[in-house]
Amino acid sequence: MELRVLKYFVAVVDEGSISNAAKVLHVTQPTLSRQLAQLETEMGVPLFTRGRAGIEPTDRGAVLYRYALDILALAEKAEDEVAMPESSVVGTIHIGAGETRAFAIVATACARVRKRYPGVTFDVHDGTSADLKEHFARGFYDFLLDCNSGENAEFNQLELPIRDEWGIVVRSDDPLAALDAVRAEALLERSLIVPPHALSHTLRQWAGQARVQLERQVVATHGLPLNSRYLVHAGVGVEFTYGGLIDGEGDAGNLRFLPLAPRVEAVHKILWRKIMPTKPMQALIDELVVLCE
Numbered sequence: 001m002e003l004r005v006l007k008y009f010v011a012v013v014d015e016g017s018i019s020n021a022a023k024v025l026h027v028t029q030p031t032l033s034r035q036l037a038q039l040e041t042e043m044g045v046p047l048f049t050r051g052r053a054g055i056e057p058t059d060r061g062a063v064l065y066r067y068a069l070d071i072l073a074l075a076e077k078a079e080d081e082v083a084m085p086e087s088s089v090v091g092t093i094h095i096g097a098g099e100t101r102a103f104a105i106v107a108t109a110c111a112r113v114r115k116r117y118p119g120v121t122f123d124v125h126d127g128t129s130a131d132l133k134e135h136f137a138r139g140f141y142d143f144l145l146d147c148n149s150g151e152n153a154e155f156n157q158l159e160l161p162i163r164d165e166w167g168i169v170v171r172s173d174d175p176l177a178a179l180d181a182v183r184a185e186a187l188l189e190r191s192l193i194v195p196p197h198a199l200s201h202t203l204r205q206w207a208g209q210a211r212v213q214l215e216r217q218v219v220a221t222h223g224l225p226l227n228s229r230y231l232v233h234a235g236v237g238v239e240f241t242y243g244g245l246i247d248g249e250g251d252a253g254n255l256r257f258l259p260l261a262p263r264v265e266a267v268h269k270i271l272w273r274k275i276m277p278t279k280p281m282q283a284l285i286d287e288l289v290v291l292c293e
Contacts, residue, residue, distance in 0.1 A: 001042060003075055006068040008035050009047070013065050016054040074139055089279045090119030094140065096132035097124055098147035099224045101244050102162040102268040106145060109287035113280070120280045128196055128223050136271065142281050144271040155271040158285075161292055164242035166203065166264040169225075169232050172254040176238065181261035184210040191219040191237030193228050203240065206264045229255060242266065 011021040012032070022029045040047050047061035057065055080091060093110075097103055113120050125132065125140075129147045136144040146152060147164075168187070170176045176186065184207045192214060207214050222228035225241040232239045232255060239246075243257050270288055277285060 001039070003072065005035050005039050006072055008032055009039060010065065010068050010072065012036065012048070012055060013057050013061070016056070018055060070138070070140070077140070088119060089117040089283055091278060091280045092121045092123050093142050093280050093284055094123045095125070095143045095145065096136050096141040097126060097145035098129050098132070098268075099126060099226075099245060100145070100147055100162075100164050100242060100266070100268055102147075102160045102164065103145060105160050105162060105288070105291050106143075106270065109284055109291055112287045113283045117280070117283055120283065126224060130196055131223065137273075139273075142272060142278075143284070146269050146271050147266055152269065152271055154274070156274055157269045157271050158288055158292055160268045160270060162268065164244070164266040164268070165259050166206070166240065166266060167243050167257050167259040169229065169239040169241055169246050169255050169257050171232060171235070172256050174238070174256075176258060177256045179258055182258045183261050184208060184214065187217070187238070188213060190217060192217045193220045193222060193231055193237045193239040194218055195240065196221050196223070202266065203260075203264065206260055206262070 008021070008025060008027075011025050012018055015021040015024060018029055018032055018036070022032045025032065036048070043060070043064065045060045046058050047064060048055050049058055077094070093113075095106065097106065110122050125135075129144070132141065132144055133146070135141060144155075145160075146157075168176070168182055176182060176190075179186070188210060204211055219237050220228070220231055222231075222239070225239065225245050228239050228241075229246045231237065241257075243259060246255060246257065272281065272285070
């Protein structure tokens with residue numbers, strides 16, 4: 001399976017027709033059709049269905065499409081890194097990051113690297129640690145800002161000096177807003193908005209015997225808290241998140257953050273794979289180590 005053929009395959013899926021894809025790829029339609037037929041023979045299954053509306057991937061074709069996107073992205077990343085001049089520090093550093101105040105440390109390190117090496121740029125992918133970790137392990141990100149997701153012995157890691165406090169966000173007119181902190185029992189019978197897996201991992205010990213009941217009360221999940229604050233304002237439920245991430249003013253209306261009782265902190269780490277880092281990566285590692293001392 002050649003990269004060139006995978007590019008042809010992806011282009012046909014994206015364009016929805018062989019004729020349009022041929023124009024984008026600057027190849028003839030017979031050439032493109034022949035390459036697709038050879039790919040289907042190689043895979044041993046039909047990859048497309050053809051109809052009046054155009055050409056669409058089969059279920060197996062959709063699976064290959066997802067893998068093809070990953071393979072082509074990794075190939076492009078490899079070409080960029082191999083092409084870096086050995087005598088200079090240039091290139092793009094890819095970072096996967098959960099939303100946390102601890103990213104301020106990473107941002108400061110990035111600024112220091114840019115000051116020393118203007119040829120270094122950054123590509124930041126936001127999301128939850130669970131969503132990002134698979135792509136990180138497969139090589140799409142050079143670093144992962146891991147938000148308290150567990151042990152990571154297979155990676156190099158550096159604990160960041162900023163910890164986040166777990167709590168809930170409620171509307172200012174919510175009866176809970178009068179509390180200084182909230183215990184699990186106070187949330188029984190309340191609709192909850194939580195990050196994926198939060199109640200089964202990070203907050204398990206905090207919730208104690210109430211955990212099973214609280215899990216039944218989850219009405220929505222969120223990857224990042226910016227949009228979910230509107231769910232809180234609309235009255236969908238109360239939101240589990242870190243303190244300091246949600247502005248209580250503005251379009252979302254007046255909101256209040258209540259810390260959990262007893263206190264629950266999230267420990268954040270920067271992870272990178274146990275391979276020889278590129279020069280831009282090493283420059284960022286050096287700055288992070290200094291900031292974390």
